[in-house]
Amino acid sequence: MADHTPHQRKIIARYYDHRDEIVLTRLSEIVTELSLADTDRKLDQLWTRAAKAMNTLQVREPIAAHILNARDAEVLARHVRDWLKQARG
Secondary structure (H helix, E strand, C coil): CCCCCHHHHHHHHHHHHCHHHHHHHHHHHHHHHHHHCCCHHHHHHHHHHHHHHHHHCCCCHHHHHHHHHHCCHHHHHHHHHHHHHHHHC
């Protein structure tokens, strides 16, 4: 990999400083997409993305399993809301 300029290093550092917030924003977008999804295939893809995002956030396994087993956008939305409050507060 090539060396990065100081400007690029700052951008990369800012990304990792705000990574949790970025992933939480992605999860909230997934909640919206889940409520609009019209096919089972699309729902499966969205739940897979949600699982990866929760893994990135290091959500405890029992909580992630509960959310994924429920496959309910409302349950995911409540948890995302709580996680956003914790991240901002």
